[in-house]
Amino acid sequence: MDGIKRRDFLNGAAIAIAGFSLGGGRAVAGVPVLNGPYPPRKTGLRGSHNGAFEAAHAVRDGKTYDLNSVPIAETYDLVIVGGGISGLSAAYFHRARRPNDKILILDNHDDFGGHAKRNEFDVDGRKLIGYGGTQSIDSPRGRYSEVSMGLLKGLGIEVGRFNTAFDQKFYTEAKTGMATFFKKGVFQADVLVPAPPRPGLVVDPDEPEAPGADIEAKRKRIDLYPMSAAARAKILEIETSDRDPIPAKSIEELRKVTDHISYADFLRRYWDASEEVLTLYQQKPQGLWGVGIDAVSATTCLWSGYPGGKGLKALHQAAAAGGGGHNEPYIYHFPDGNASIARMLVRNLVPQSAPGSTMEDIVTAPFNYATLDHPGNKVRIRLNSTAVRVRNVGSDVEVGYVRGGKLVRVKARAAVLACYNMMIPYIMEGVPEAQAEALHMNVKAPLVYINVAMRNWRAWSKLGINGVSNPGGMFPSMSLDFPVSLGDYHFARTPDDPIIAHLLHVPTEPNVGLGMREQYRAGRTKLYTMTFGDFETNIRDEMTRILGPGGFVFDRDVAGITVNRWAHGYAYTPESLTDDPAVQKVRAETARQPIGRVTIANSDAGWDAYTDVAIDQAHRAITEIAGMS
Template structure:
């Protein structure tokens, strides 16, 4: 039975927060009387709302302070009020823009090659990266909610229990197909060489592999569809079959492919997992990181490049023998106005994947403990994953990407939809799914929620060149190849620029 908005607690005064790319969109407390048909006009504050968010509700990813200057630069508002840049008189062998993995790797590689050079890393985030949390790859789900959106009714199935496939609310043929996929998949491509099999897989999404190659029942494909969503930001209608093989999804064991190495068709992220997580690079001893210093201009000159950054009061400039741009590709054209048009077009093709996170503070977490599971995947509801993260904290994840359109077009469409979705709609879906999940264990969504914070990330995950969507992969040339080449004393090496971009950038600048 569907619960009314009042049953769900939509009119109960609680702390409500809404952030888009780290910037507060709306702050609403008390009765949620705003229309649910259009965007929320924020910020709004009522007397019932605390002046600051509860201490346990932290902003994940980029902060408003980190993004305000880049957004003003993008919108053409920054230089109207910035004033003339003030030279610091500092000169460095290398200036790196961005203190993420690529930026620190470039700085470390430069210092290894030129140990006597001074190196400066500039980053728009506060010290430590402002909690830029990433999804945990490979974290196991205890249970799957076969939800009414997919199968007409909600059925929670615990995966650790024997015979779990028999309890799925799917057609009997789908149960048989799932047993085959998980326990004894045959060789779907007999007679082909391993190389030819990998090539065939590279031409399919995982959903297409299940339907077309395995002949799986639609219920089986629907049950598996959201497997990729929590880690990749899109479901298996966009997730490549060759990467599903590389990540250990069911259905591939009978193909006889070599599991000791990745396929040449695997995306860079999947290939990297064969060697385990890479260690976090540290800033070189000869340099340092200057936090809360968003770069606003990079210009190549006759004797040196000039890098301008905002220190919170005015624009300061330093000179550099070389510059590595280890930031978002989409930001580069705004920093380097002289960049050729071909490079600008190539950079614009790096489409990041949007994500939506919610943190829910429970006033009574006993129901979740009675449920007996920690992480739950949903098969078709708005929020695709729920995790019991602390004694009274639940985190939910949604993937706005329109996966049926592919990772690039789907991310762009999903980002637009994410921006237009009213906060009240998001809160309603949060409460509704918690009621459906925890209600049988005694949870009251009207009185059981103390605070809800929503984080909308329009550009959350770096793009991956992957099959079947990018036919130039892996042989190239790729948009990253056109985007990241050297431009005078400047080279591009952000996470959008492809695998190994940091080392390539340093090699190019060292010639």
């Protein structure tokens, strides 16, 4: 863990690192675990970790690999590039069609799962499990296809089980809620302002306030904001007025305006909001879109319930007519997020990798990484292996990958590229020009998911909070872990219990005229310059400012930190401010076309950052291969 500056914190962090090498025949739940690395317990800078991206960046920068310079080392029926949920799902679907085929899955990271990353800590003898990427199964009943839901059921995941696993009343009964923190330097002073109690489940510090909130109570709360009197008055007007700022006869007429202006410009033009007011809202979309309100359309933000749309009659008429989305609670969550889906896929593909067979036992099932690439497996998962060259050769496909600095060449009847779409033109021979251009347009959003293992959450309880919106801070949201108990894993029931706090960081370049793609590229450049020490310093500062009044002491209360850096995070999702729908439809279809005997998967191929999209695209890619046989 480079960059830790306090001796006391190093001592605490050592506990979190202690389980990295599991050895000596130690048994977990009665199952022996072999010596060797156990990636989920690595702390420090993770996600796209050092060693995972350098070979790919070299190819991007012009380095070439001659596959003819090395012999064919192995032959498979199918090679899959990318061991995330889409790549693992592709193997699952292919094996269902051809159970005797030999499959090789290559991944550049030292762990499988892609963005579905699992983080573990051992805090004073208590095992904590957190998500370092993909959080949850989002709206399975409303948005999951028959294919993606079928995969979940085939693995043994019954989404109804989360109705009891996720304690939806826990934080309400613990008398905690959301709050907004105003950071001195951005605002006039360090001030924590609790939000009013909310009925039902609230898991997002930036979740829009329920309609019908008491205006006088809101006024009193806004009066606590360390901002100018004029700014406070304008915020109250924006958040409570039922004035229709853009009279329109229909949602189509309204969208002719709101599709083509940012939410920031909407507040400026139609509410006369000052830059001070905009600072309060600037970071609200970052968790979903990877940029602030200057680069997301007014349509997107207003449809999501952001302030200023209370009186937009056309918007509310459309919502009432059925355009308002679904009402599924955000409860479909394993303790490690969708890493459990990846783990269940791996257990299905490589049965000897872990014991058990249910969605409950997967949570604490010990994984033997030494089994993943065993020569006797029908499906082999090879980590720390970066694909650098893919080509069609007659009726076969050859894939070259770099592992330990050496080029290795393998052959297969077909291949699936379940990697980042924007890398495909660099590694795949013979990509048509129009397809290469379309693939390059899928610029992924950089973002960072941080897990802070805490020895207790007494300070949070004393302050009456479980989540904090931090506009203007480095970490725009902080929240305590989801209250999920599943199998042998139990959530922290009292403030004295160890718990994980989740922090979000999104590097952006706002308010300088850059669009979404340009901000993603600029943010990625920023992110690669940041060390773990940079993150630790700012985590220490902002958590102390927010929680210090509740008795929080960083060196005493923090046991470990894992920073999951995703320089290429969310798949690019088209947005009306930047993308023409007709152009995007053609672009999406063009980008995912097969190239010879090579098909394309990943959520990128569906142009949306959701697990079900990754699964559906894997199924499409395997169906295309089946049609080639």
